[in-house]
Amino acid sequence: MAGMDIEPFRIAIPDADLADLHRRLTDARWPTELPGTGWTRGIPLDHLRELADHWRTGFDWRAQETRLNAFPQFTTDIDGQRIHFLHVRSERADATPLLITHGYPSSVAEFLELIGPLAGDFHLVIPSLPGYAFSTPLAGPGWTMARTARTWAELMRRLGYARYGVHGGDVGAGISGLLAGLDGEHVIGLHVxxxxxxxxxxxxxxxxxADRLDADDPVDKLIKDRMDAFRTDGSGxxxxxxxxxxxxxxxxxxSPLLQLAWIAEKFxxxxxxxxxxxxxxxxVSLYWFTGSGISAAHTLYDQAHSSEWGTPPGVPQGFAVFGSDETVRKLIPAPATAHWVEHERGRHFPAMEAPAxxxxxxRAFFGPLT
Incomplete structure (x- = not known):
């Protein structure tokens, strides 16, 4: 890989940055809270205080840094942007290459509990999205999901993978779907x-x-209520x-307090x-130490102002639904041949909530495709 402008990378946050974080948390200026509001107006004060205190006094960044550095990491420049990624190769030469993409507000750390169970069957490529963590600084505007998908196709080409699977959730699901559409010659399957x-x-x-929902249908009403709740209370x-x-x-x-609240609220x-x-x-620490809260926000802005959605994927598709109920089949345009698995528990971060x-x-989806 050295001949392909791919460089080894190790995380090494300076001691001064850790000291600065602890000082800012110690000196944080806390707001008041209206009594009896709970989570209805944002993350509760007591909950955030407890998290901030643990981040300052109990959380061991060096241990987490060591844990991340246990996996091979690299950087490369594609389309003018530095891209950071984990590349964990299986001991099996015939293992399936699998590209895993995180969403917002997340990072490659989302998949730490997933790497061990998958490493025997897959060569894992887990990049940081442009503008996130060590895929910074953001070189300029325009980093939409479609542009990222084209970048991922080039990354897999540089790594020498002629055929590979793709997986993601949230923004990562969108990028994976676009990638499957634009690089179907090489993508063997899409799993979200x-x-x-x-x-x-x-x-x-x-x-x-919303216009396609039937107000008299109880399932459609549940969908509409959730859409309305997101618009009024969840999308700020x-x-x-x-x-x-x-x-x-x-x-x-x-403010590390704001960065912590911004992410912990969603968790x-x-x-x-x-x-x-x-x-x-x-x-949270990866966002803070790399200053990527703002650059991640810029990529979300670019996507919100983009109309590039590519072409529908023509490869086998798999869906894993967590916290499943009767609404999802109506909302997800899955082909009749799609691999479909429903789990009663778990939600937005299944790689952390239910990694096994x-x-x-x-393994069940990609196994027959190898």
Missing amino acids: VTDPWTAAATATFIPGS YLSLMNSRPQTIGYGLTD GEWTDLPVDRDQMLTT ELAADL
Whole structure:
């Protein structure tokens, strides 16, 4: 790989950056909270105080840094942008290459519990999205999902993988779907994860979705209620980044308290099963130490203003639905031949909530395609 402009990479956050984080958390200026509001107006004060105190006094960044560095990491420049990625090769030469893409607000740390169960069957390529963590600084505007998908195709070409599978959730699902459409000659299959609330939220961005719902149908009513709840109460974070990423970026870059609240709120609202607190704080730390809160917001802005959606994938498709209920089949345009697995528990971050179940789904889907 050295001859392909791919360089080895190790995470090494300076001690001064750790000291600065601890100082800022110690000196944080805390707001008041209206009594009796719970989660209805954002992350509760007591919950965030407990997380911030653990981040400052109990969380061991060096241990998490060592854990991340246990996996081979590299960087390369594609389309003018530095791309960071984990590349964990199986001992089996005939293992299936699998490209795994995270979403927002996430990072490669999302998949740490998934790597071990998958490493025997797959050569794993897990990149940081452009503008996230060590795929920074963001070289310029225009990093939409479609552009990232083209970048991923080039990354896999540089790694020498002529045939590979793709998997993702959230933004990573969109990128994986676009990649399967534009590089179908090399992609052997597309596997994505979703949940009923994410599916309903996504439907709010598809013109005419609400018009197709029958008010007298109880399943359609549940979908509509979730779409309305996302518009009125759940989309504020996204609306701000989709319209004013530079403005919110000042706070995300200057205040670890804001960066922590911005991400921890979503983990609190979007999970069903417990997520290891230190694993979540590893992702928060990656955003903080690399200053990528603002650059990630810029990519969400670019996607919100993009109309490039590529072509439908013509490869085998697999879906793993977590927290499944009767709404998802109506919301997901899965072909009749799609691999479809439903899980009663888990939600938006199944690689952290239910890694064993997700690993089993990936092996079951991609196994026959090798």
